[in-house]
Amino acid sequence: MNLPTVKQLRYFVALESTEHFGKAAEACFVSQSAFSTAIRELETTLEVQLVDRTNKNVTVTHIGRQIASEARRCLRDMENLVELARSNQLPLTGELRVGIIPTIAPFLLPKVLPPLRQKFQQLRLFLTEDITQRVHEKLMNGELDLIIIALPYALRNVEVHSLFQDRFLLACREDTQHTRPRRYIFDELNPESILLLEDGHCLRDHALSACHLQDMDKVSRFTASSLLTLVQMVDSDLGISYLPEMVKDSTLLTGTNVKLWPLPDANYREIGLAWRRGSAREAEFVQLGKFIRSVWEGVSSQ
Template identity: 65%
Template sequence: MTLPTIKQLRYFVALEKHQHFGNAAKACFVSQSAFSVAIKELESHLGAQLVDRTNKSVTITRTGREIANHARLCLRDLEYLAEVAHSDQKPLTGRLNLGVIPTIAPFILPDLLPNLRSSFPDLRLYLREDTTRSSHDLLIEGELDLIMIALPYKLSNVEIMPLFKDHFSLACHKNSKIIDPNNYSLNNLPKESVLLLEDGHCLRDHALSACKIRNQDTVSRFAASSLLTLVSMVDSDIGITYLTEMAKNSSLLQNTDIETYPLDEKSYREIGLAWRKGSAREEEFKLLGECIKTMHASQD
């Protein structure tokens, strides 16, 4: 029996993900013709049709989908083998693919990266900013080694290391005509007065939960695509919002007329790291987590 090569498995996993020969080949940094040959060789080795091809589309067969799932597991095991060998080296050396969500990245990375370069000069850190759901998918698929996310969030097949609490504050224009920030009630907010990020950003759900917003009529139907857009709307007194401590203490509110007001101690999200269960680099990830906790504590 002729076994598939690692290259063929990687190419087929990419094809199953992109559903397009050209895009998958580009993602694998190979020409489309070489990519197509490798897929045909894989089908020949396995004696099965994995792809239905037409001029306009690519459809992965039922057998192909099953093969793709097993291929991902095989590739993950091979990566684990490499991690085991890597684990005998100095901690936090070599390549580390880190995923970070957009409501954390711009606030923690500017301070974290110089500290890591100083403490671990042999670490090559590759960053990807994405939503929690997408980052988790990439982690499980092996494209990311570690993700930095906001908790709580339901995740499967991962180990989680909580780092620190990120408290929420009320944010509104200093002369807001919408509410009196010193005398308002969550149960008596004007209709559609609360501005939040759009669905897909976990900060939206965390704000709703941590700030105990029960009446959905108070939440605006218009949602922002980024924190910068959200702050711009609040600065125009279109509505109020809830910002986390790390955002409040950043340059995000500079040159605005926004003021913030602390909420009770139970209104917070928690920042944490997550990695695949069984990772041979778990001790490295914990070391990185301790560095982040120390850095955060020194800024308080």
């Protein structure tokens, strides 16, 4: 009996997710012609049509959807097999694929990566930056081993290891027309004076929750697609915002008149690691989490 290869299954899962040969090939770091050949070979091996190529956009057939689901399960089993083998090796050696969200990556990684590389010199780290929903999907699909995210966030079938709390601070110009930074009172804010990231960024939800922003009339209709854009909007005094404390010593505010001010209440998001439940590398991931926490605590105390 001819069996499909792991490569073919990975390619087809990518195609089923993107429904686009070009994007799927790019995600798999292979040419589109080689990618298409592998999909045809998979169809020949399985003796079934997986995709409909007659339309302008790729359409995965009904049986193709079912096979993609089983392929993901097979790939996860293969990942578990590799993890089991690696569990007999020295911890934090070899390849580790980590997903991290963009509201953490530029502030945490520059502080953590240098000592991490020095401490674990045989560790090969591959980083993927994306929003929480997508890094979680990649984790569950076996494309990532571990993710660094902000909590709380609804996650299924994962174990979570808390790293540290990241307080929210008021971000505005000192001469802002929207509030008195040193005597900030939420109820005194004008309608639509709060600027936030667009939907899809968990930082928006965390700010709304942690800072008790129940009066949505005070939240602007205009949103930002990135922290950089958000800071520029605040710098133009289009409104005020709430930024995590980890941005304080970064270059994000360089060249702007935006300053950070403490908030009256203890408002924070929690930074944590997450991995697939039942992973054979759990002890290794916990060790990594403890190392990251110790580094961050050392940096924060300076």
